[in-house]
Amino acid sequence: MLFEINKLSKHFSGLVAVDQLSMFVNEGEIMGLIGPNGAGKSTVFNLITGVLQPTEGTVKYNGKDITGKGPHIIAELGIGRTFQMNPLFPDFTVLENVVASFQCRPKSSLFDIFFNTTTYRHNEASILKQSIEILQLVGLYKVKDELAKNQPHGYQKMLGMARALAVKPKLLLLDEPLSGMNPEEIEFAMTAIRKTRDQGVTIILVEHNMRVLELCDRVVVISFGKKIAEGLPQEVRDNEEVIRAYFGGHGSA
Amino acid sequence: MVVKNYKKNYEKDINMIEESTLSNRKSNKGKIAQLLPYLVLIIVIALIPLFTHSSYYLHILILTLIYIIVSVSFRFIAISGQFPLAHIVFMGIGGYTSGVLAIQLKWSPWLTMPLGALLAMAIGILIGFPFARLRALYYALVSFFFGVGMIQVITAFGRYTGGIGGLVGIPGIPGLISTNKVPYYYFILGVTIVCLLILYRFEHSRIGTNLKAIDQSHLVASSIGINEARYRVLALAIGCFFAGLAGAIYAHYNYVISPASFQMSQTLWIVMYVLIGGLGSFAGPIVGTIVLFLVPEFYSSLRTVVPFISAALMLAVVFLIPDGIVSLPGLLKLRLEAIRKRKREL
Numbered sequence: 001m002l003f004e005i006n007k008l009s010k011h012f013s014g015l016v017a018v019d020q021l022s023m024f025v026n027e028g029e030i031m032g033l034i035g036p037n038g039a040g041k042s043t044v045f046n047l048i049t050g051v052l053q054p055t056e057g058t059v060k061y062n063g064k065d066i067t068g069k070g071p072h073i074i075a076e077l078g079i080g081r082t083f084q085m086n087p088l089f090p091d092f093t094v095l096e097n098v099v100a101s102f103q104c105r106p107k108s109s110l111f112d113i114f115f116n117t118t119t120y121r122h123n124e125a126s127i128l129k130q131s132i133e134i135l136q137l138v139g140l141y142k143v144k145d146e147l148a149k150n151q152p153h154g155y156q157k158m159l160g161m162a163r164a165l166a167v168k169p170k171l172l173l174l175d176e177p178l179s180g181m182n183p184e185e186i187e188f189a190m191t192a193i194r195k196t197r198d199q200g201v202t203i204i205l206v207e208h209n210m211r212v213l214e215l216c217d218r219v220v221v222i223s224f225g226k227k228i229a230e231g232l233p234q235e236v237r238d239n240e241e242v243i244r245a246y247f248g249g250h251g252s253a
Numbered sequence: 254m255v256v257k258n259y260k261k262n263y264e265k266d267i268n269m270i271e272e273s274t275l276s277n278r279k280s281n282k283g284k285i286a287q288l289l290p291y292l293v294l295i296i297v298i299a300l301i302p303l304f305t306h307s308s309y310y311l312h313i314l315i316l317t318l319i320y321i322i323v324s325v326s327f328r329f330i331a332i333s334g335q336f337p338l339a340h341i342v343f344m345g346i347g348g349y350t351s352g353v354l355a356i357q358l359k360w361s362p363w364l365t366m367p368l369g370a371l372l373a374m375a376i377g378i379l380i381g382f383p384f385a386r387l388r389a390l391y392y393a394l395v396s397f398f399f400g401v402g403m404i405q406v407i408t409a410f411g412r413y414t415g416g417i418g419g420l421v422g423i424p425g426i427p428g429l430i431s432t433n434k435v436p437y438y439y440f441i442l443g444v445t446i447v448c449l450l451i452l453y454r455f456e457h458s459r460i461g462t463n464l465k466a467i468d469q470s471h472l473v474a475s476s477i478g479i480n481e482a483r484y485r486v487l488a489l490a491i492g493c494f495f496a497g498l499a500g501a502i503y504a505h506y507n508y509v510i511s512p513a514s515f516q517m518s519q520t521l522w523i524v525m526y527v528l529i530g531g532l533g534s535f536a537g538p539i540v541g542t543i544v545l546f547l548v549p550e551f552y553s554s555l556r557t558v559v560p561f562i563s564a565a566l567m568l569a570v571v572f573l574i575p576d577g578i579v580s581l582p583g584l585l586k587l588r589l590e591a592i593r594k595r596k597r598e599l
Contacts, residue, residue: 049476075478083476089469100466103478110487113458124459167477 002027002202003171008057010040010047010225017043019225020057025171030193030203032216032233036246040225041206042084045173049081050074061171076104080169084176087160090149094140097148097159098131101166131166138162138192154185158192165196172196174205178212190215210246213237221245299442302435310551311434315506317547318445319499324526324538326495329452331532332461333488334468335384338393338520339400340496345407345515347373347497348504352423353413355505362426366501373497374490381486400520404512419511426505437506444502448495453535455491464488522546529566531577540578 004024010017018040025031033041046052048059050071059067061077069077088097106127112120135141138158143151148159157177164172177193178186193215197203205212213219213233221229221236223245229236236242302311327340351369354360380399387395407414414420429436455461463484466474475481504510522545530541545563549555555562574580 051472051475070480071472071475072478072480075476081476083473087473089466089473091465091469096462100462101477103463108459110460113460114455116454116458120459163473163477 001025002062003204004060005044005048006058006060008044008047008059009055010043010052011055017225018047018054021222021225021227023220023227023230025202025204027202028197028200029217030197030205030215032212032219033204033206033222034208034210034212034219034236035222037208038224039208039222039245041208041222042175043225044222045081045175045206048074048173049079072103075167078168078170079173080164080167080171081173082157082160082164082175082177084179088148088156088163090147092148093145094148094151094155094159095131095135095144098134098162098166099127101163102127102131103167105168134162134165137165137195139188154181154189157181157185158189161189161192161196165201169201172201172203174203176207176209177205178207178209186211210237295446299439302438306433308434311438313547313550315434315438315441316503316550317542318441319503319506320523320526320546321539321542322445322448322499323496324523324530324542325449325452325535326492326499327523328527328532328535328538329456329495330488330492331527332456332468333464333485334388334471335485335488336393336396336524337384337489337492338397338517338524339403340492340523341515341517341520342400342403343373343377343493343496344500344503345510345512346376346403347500348510348515349407349414349420349500350497351501352420352504352510355424356420356422357413362424362501362505366426366498366505369501369504370494370498373500374494377489377493378486381489382482384489385482385485397517397520400517404515404517408512415511417512419509419513420504421509423504423508423510425508441502441506444498448498449539452491452495456535460484460487525563525567529563529570529577531579533576534579537577537579544578 001024004022006022008021009019021040021044023031023033033044035041043052047054050066050069050073053068057067058065061079066074066077089100092100106123108120108123111117112123132141132144135144138161140155140158140162143155148156151159157180161174161177164174174193178189181189193203193205205215213236216233219229219231219233219236220227221239221242228241228245229239231239301314305311323340323344327337330337330340347366347369349369350372351362351365354365354368355362380396384392384396408416411417426437426440429440456464463474463479466479467481467484471481500515503514526541526545527538528541529545530539531537545559545566549559549562570577574584
């Protein structure tokens, strides 16, 4: 088991955003975390990556307890993430966005940067090369010298993923990777996600779009911060409680 | 066809990167050609004392150089999204430390000046950690009142610092004292160039990239492994070091410093130099300092209206040239091209 969260809860002064949520991910899986708007999916990501501190519960990664560690430490451990909104550095070019995202592997010490040592120059050159390769993978090489903020929404999303890949993650958290994309972009993004998994990256993705189910090996459904279903995509799709959570009513839909 | 082209470019890029890592020598020729205008500029500035013996003009130029160090170091902090409204106070910390040590312990200014810069840096690091949690208006306010408090502290230790009346009798820098200001001028010009080179290199290395990344989105920055607090403190430390150094040099140049030289309103002037010159470019604060400090000093009749001119300039910058005066040539060029294009179409 690569990753596990145990009875994770988050209260925002009285409001329970995440309630006793437990789940796990095996190495090499694509796991879906789905649920209607406001179910607490992004909050779960923020709890895992240390942007928010959990009220209770634990997060384990590679057998180690990483609950409440700061975001940059989480990244250094090999957990990459994308964001639903503003997934990039708007005033950098597309290439600069990816180059800037190589922080941990290879890592230059402050000493190396201050004195412009050969190590530092070597690292930077290898970073530049890998960045171009990543841009080629996500299909953004053609716009590499344009400002990130001038890119269409779909490109920005893919750039967010390119950025997360630069962390060289073992575990990748994708926050609504397909939202706001047109059908062609969705196909492209789904292929890219599968390719990434095939390179040995474990993926958790958050979506409220049920389309994403075809990507996943396993799915956890949450609603109002509580887990309401877990299982194979097909099982979850037919689960009455899930249908009720999505469409309201009494499950007769 | 198009796809093929991309692929070709892609392979070309990869090859180029590999080549440039193997031999750094190839690109050196192009670099020298690029640096040429700056070299000429520096030589011209260095020749000024040959044409004027007016110590007043040299005095203004020296002050301009000192303020250039301060405003460029302020901008270095600002690229990380921090606007410390106490920057001038770090200049004061450097100046007072160096001055007091030189007077009380009779140490050589060559030793006390770096110590002043280091103490400014140490205090910058100390306040950096709590400041790293603050943003925008809260940051500005807290740093402002830190500055006000610091001035009070300096005044309160009147036995050493001379209190409100100021610290007098600061020794000059051995080896530079002469009947005119020329040795000081060359020394400070040299220090300024070195400081600017160092700050330029920092900004165009990964440190600068990370600071700018933090400014654009601290959430994204920390998600890729940038330690936000560490880099913000680092920016403050480097910026405060150079402000402290400038202050120390100022103290031993001027022989007198007083709390009035480091009033909080002075900080706002530094911010003005940076914003009007152009926050987005390294040359911005240099141009800003020259336009708002050097020019009015030369035409002393202008001095009383400078606040009004500055306010007007600020408005002009906000509405017409948001990237500051340095972006003006580029903007004009674009305009001219547009006009020419329209003419051709007619």
